[in-house]
Amino acid sequence: MTPDTSIAVAADAAPTVTDQRPTPPGGAVEGGRHALTFRTDRRPHPAAHQVTSPVMHAQDVSVFYGALEAVRGVTLDVGRNEITALIGPSGCGKSTILRCFNRMNDLIPGARVAGRITYHDQDLYGAHVDPIEVRRRIGMVFQKPNPFPKSIYENIAYGPKVNGMKPSSMDDLVEEALTGAALWNEVKDKLKESALALSGGQQQRLCIARTIAVRPEIILMDEPCSALDPIATAKIEDLMEDLAKDYTIVIVTHNMQQAARVSDRTAFFTADVDDKGERHGRLVEYDLTSTIFSNPGDRRTEDYISGRFG
Numbered sequence: 356m357t358p359d360t361s362i363a364v365a366a367d368a369a370p371t372v373t374d375q376r377p378t379p380p381g382g383a384v385e386g387g388r389h390a391l392t393f394r395t396d397r398r399p400h401p402a403a404h405q406v407t408s409p410v411m412h413a414q415d416v417s418v419f420y421g422a423l424e425a426v427r428g429v430t431l432d433v434g435r436n437e438i439t440a441l442i443g444p445s446g447c448g449k450s451t452i453l454r455c456f457n458r459m460n461d462l463i464p465g466a467r468v469a470g471r472i473t474y475h476d477q478d479l480y481g482a483h484v485d486p487i488e489v490r491r492r493i494g495m496v497f498q499k500p501n502p503f504p505k506s507i508y509e510n511i512a513y514g515p516k517v518n519g520m521k522p523s524s525m526d527d528l529v530e531e532a533l534t535g536a537a538l539w540n541e542v543k544d545k546l547k548e549s550a551l552a553l554s555g556g557q558q559q560r561l562c563i564a565r566t567i568a569v570r571p572e573i574i575l576m577d578e579p580c581s582a583l584d585p586i587a588t589a590k591i592e593d594l595m596e597d598l599a600k601d602y603t604i605v606i607v608t609h610n611m612q613q614a615a616r617v618s619d620r621t622a623f624f625t626a627d628v629d630d631k632g633e634r635h636g637r638l639v640e641y642d643l644t645s646t647i648f649s650n651p652g653d654r655r656t657e658d659y660i661s662g663r664f665g
């Protein structure tokens with residue numbers, strides 16, 4: 356699909372089909388790609404995250420809700436076609452940072468973003484940037500599956516229609532999106548039935564299909580499996596691995612095994628409490644997932660992933 360050049364985001368932002376994920380140096384856990392063991396030898400915290408192909412860059416980003424500085428001074432790169440996991444204890448600002456990446460915080464009264472976020476080297480918050488187009492290119496899947504109370508088909512076709520996409524065949528586009536979300540075989544004979552009749556896991560895959568139907572480049576996922584059972588969760592995790600061939604994914608998860616299983620890089624956040632008792636989230640450490648889980652550079656990261664804190 357030819358990207359719409361009338362908006363202010365870069366025209367080279369179309370999805371690519373290369374899998375550039377690095378092979379992690381750590382061993383694999385059962386059923387996953389990364390080690391969950393810890394080494395006692397520590398290495399210096401790297402000065403750079405060494406993301407070779409960043410699609411998005413956050414520089415000294417702080418987010419305020421009214422007077423509360425909820426997250427302070429976050430700097431990180433999101434690598435193209437990588438899965439980046441944001442982990443950390445409740446209230447450290449993971450979802451807040453995630454929402455910055457597609458300007459969802461714009462919709463929260465009193466929310467303000469300071470610092471700079473670039474997407475393909477363009478200021479995501481520039482005056483000339485259309486936030487609606489940002490959210491098409493950078494889609495979001497939420498904690499609780501939220502299909503529209505419409506048919507399965509309409510759930511998928513809705514986004515392309517309202518975004519003015521004119522596919523040569525909407526049927527083909529619907530099939531492609533449902534196939535991409537590993538749902539087609541389960542629903543192809545009941546496309547006219549209500550999406551609300553699907554199971555929770557199917558609904559979540561439908562929401563992923565709805566997201567990819569508008570051809571985003573990045574998919575943000577805010578605890579996408581927290582409402583799902585282990586089997587449905589495993590399906591979404593398998594799906595994420597497939598999706599990362601075509602899309603860049605950033606996921607917030609409370610499930611550290613999930614972060615270890617699915618992600619290439621992990622950002623660990625925590626919250627400092629100031630003398631007024633206010634919590635300010637901050638990024639402690641960001642590195643390859645294998646490093647974060649096997650040889651973290653910061654004691655707080657190790658305490659958290661080993662269950663001693665949080």
Ligand SMILES: Nc1ncnc2c1ncn2[C@@H]1O[C@H](COP(=O)(O)OP(=O)(O)OP(=O)(O)O)[C@@H](O)[C@H]1O
Nearest residue numbers: 420425444445446447448449450451452463634636
């Ligand atoms: N809409 C909002 N209005 C005001 N404060 C908010 C809002 N959303 C989040 N906060 C505050 O910002 C801080 C960070 O919240 P956030 O939800 O981003 O953290 P989190 O790490 O994702 O937490 P959790 O893991 O519990 O979802 C918290 O102090 C929270 O109360």
